[in-house]
Amino acid sequence: MAKTSTRKLPPGRLKIARALKTLLGKKDFNSITTAEIAKTAGVTEGLIYKYFNDKRDLLFKVLLELFEQFLLQMEKDLKGVEGALNKLRSIIQSTLFWYDQQRVFTRILLVEVRNSPDFFKSDAYQQCVRDYSKIIMDIIHEGIDLDEIRKDIKPSVIRQVIQGSVEHVCLPAIIFNREIAVETATEDLCCTIFFGIQR
Amino acid sequence: MAKTSTRKLPPGRLKIARALKTLLGKKDFNSITTAEIAKTAGVTEGLIYKYFNDKRDLLFKVLLELFEQFLLQMEKDLKGVEGALNKLRSIIQSTLFWYDQQRVFTRILLVEVRNSPDFFKSDAYQQCVRDYSKIIMDIIHEGIDLDEIRKDIKPSVIRQVIQGSVEHVCLPAIIFNREIAVETATEDLCCTIFFGIQR
DNA sequence: CATATTAAGTAAGTGTCACTCACCCATTTC
DNA sequence: GAAATGGGTGAGTGACACTTACTTAATATG
Numbered sequence: 001m002a003k004t005s006t007r008k009l010p011p012g013r014l015k016i017a018r019a020l021k022t023l024l025g026k027k028d029f030n031s032i033t034t035a036e037i038a039k040t041a042g043v044t045e046g047l048i049y050k051y052f053n054d055k056r057d058l059l060f061k062v063l064l065e066l067f068e069q070f071l072l073q074m075e076k077d078l079k080g081v082e083g084a085l086n087k088l089r090s091i092i093q094s095t096l097f098w099y100d101q102q103r104v105f106t107r108i109l110l111v112e113v114r115n116s117p118d119f120f121k122s123d124a125y126q127q128c129v130r131d132y133s134k135i136i137m138d139i140i141h142e143g144i145d146l147d148e149i150r151k152d153i154k155p156s157v158i159r160q161v162i163q164g165s166v167e168h169v170c171l172p173a174i175i176f177n178r179e180i181a182v183e184t185a186t187e188d189l190c191c192t193i194f195f196g197i198q199r
Numbered sequence: 200m201a202k203t204s205t206r207k208l209p210p211g212r213l214k215i216a217r218a219l220k221t222l223l224g225k226k227d228f229n230s231i232t233t234a235e236i237a238k239t240a241g242v243t244e245g246l247i248y249k250y251f252n253d254k255r256d257l258l259f260k261v262l263l264e265l266f267e268q269f270l271l272q273m274e275k276d277l278k279g280v281e282g283a284l285n286k287l288r289s290i291i292q293s294t295l296f297w298y299d300q301q302r303v304f305t306r307i308l309l310v311e312v313r314n315s316p317d318f319f320k321s322d323a324y325q326q327c328v329r330d331y332s333k334i335i336m337d338i339i340h341e342g343i344d345l346d347e348i349r350k351d352i353k354p355s356v357i358r359q360v361i362q363g364s365v366e367h368v369c370l371p372a373i374i375f376n377r378e379i380a381v382e383t384a385t386e387d388l389c390c391t392i393f394f395g396i397q398r
Numbered sequence: 399c400a401t402a403t404t405a406a407g408t409a410a411g412t413g414t415c416a417c418t419c420a421c422c423c424a425t426t427t428c
Numbered sequence: 429g430a431a432a433t434g435g436g437t438g439a440g441t442g443a444c445a446c447t448t449a450c451t452t453a454a455t456a457t458g
Contacts, residue, residue, distance in 0.1 A: 010406060011406090012406065013406095028315070030315070033445085034445060034446080043407075044407070045408095045409095045445090045446085047406080049445090049446065055446090085397065111313045114309075115228065115310045115311050116227070120374065120375075147398055149398060150394075150396055150398050153390055153391050153396060157388065157391055158391060161360070161363075161364040161367070161388070161392065164365070164368070165360040165363040168359045168362055169356070169363070175319065185356075188352060189356065189360070192352050192356055192360050193360065193391075193395065195349075195397060196392065196394040196395030197360075197392060197393060198284065198347070198348065198393045199348060199349050211436065232414085232415065232416085234415075234416095242437090243436070243437050243438065244417085244437095244438085245417085245418080245419085245437065245438070245439095246435080247416095248416090248417065248418075249435075249436075
């Protein structure tokens with residue numbers, strides 16, 4: 001398993017990653033300079049390019065690391081939950097909670113990486129994003145098999161609706177620095193997605 | 200009304216905007232240089248800054264122009280449609296169709312502008328994006344009043360689910376250059392959102 | 399145990415790019 | 429006919445992402 005361990009990595013690398021995370025709490029990625037990252041990390045600019053292909057690659061690696069933590073937490077939350085719909089609710093809640101707590105992670109994922117074509121070749125996308133989607137897909141299939149979820153909608157559409165809704169609820173909160181009302185948002189979303197909007 | 204008319208604008212300005220649109224068909228915004236834009240437009244680099252505050256502002260103005268066309272088309276499609284749910288279906292279909300046809304527009308809106316904080320101060324956001332949201336909100340309220348749509352879900356959540364779902368369906372198509380199956384996607388989305396996923 | 403090898407980290411660049419500034423040249427306006 | 433206005437130019441500049449050649453420290457090897 002290609003786990004990104006925190007151990008064994010050189011201190012400079014860790015300091016650089018930590019520096020970017022810190023800076024992303026204050027300003028957007030584009031207006032952060034490599035000089036600034038190096039200074040915050042307490043290393044020289046050149047060292048960044050020892051460990052990362054370029055500035056964006058550093059961003060992807062930071063996202064990867066945070067995403068792995070998120071997936072771990074999500075699967076922990078999922079343990080012991082019975083029923084496909086309950087599992088989907090659990091995922092929605094875990095996601096909203098994590099997005100609210102880990103603002104830097106969410107900002108990277110929802111706004112900073114989308115525009116780099118390279119992102120979709122990165123480990124963060126190829127491993128984590130796809131993993132996340134797959135977990136949801138598996139639950140949907142399970143729900144269909146066990147007659148909890150309608151058979152006449154394409155599972156992929158159900159997944160898109162769930163993921164799209166969650167992201168769209170969080171986006172304004174992330175951009176305008178508002179908090180996410182995790183509990184109520186979870187209920188609102190589940191209520192809407194599970195039962196539909198028609199009277 | 201602060202309409203962005205195509206008339207009366209100096210030819211250089213039009214050529215610059217057209218050049219960016221052309222280039223965005225081939226590569227992402229970040230890897231397009233101002234020199235390239237100027238060359239494609241057949242003007243000098245300096246002229247860009249006569250008409251636009253900076254490179255990103257040019258992007259926002261191009262988006263504004265395309266968005267206004269989209270809103271016009273959408274409202275035309277909406278004419279004569281009766282019933283809130285039918286109106287929502289019409290909007291979803293118009294959006295999917297436009298997103299599929301106007302790839303450059305969609306790429307700008309869904310992937311290129313999100314990461315600039317300035318975008319949310321731009322006319323494209325303040326006028327068009329909010330206008331689009333408002334049109335949907337009004338229909339939802341109408342649907343609730345006329346007992347077509349459930350009263351027990353917050354209208355804003357319904358809007359988020361609709362917009363989020365549509366965008367999430369289109370995003371992979373835009374990024375990986377796949378076509379959008381407008382008709383089937385419309386039905387799939389409406390079916391899911393109107394009636395829910397629960398058996 | 400000396401030496402070769404690799405890895406961590408540095409320091410001084412360099413080319414490119416977004417953006418600026420001073421300046422034309424043609425109309426229009428008074 | 430001078431002044432003002434608006435479209436357009438082209439040379440320049442600072443900042444920034446990234447490179448390259450080098451130093452030092454740790455590790456492995458004959």
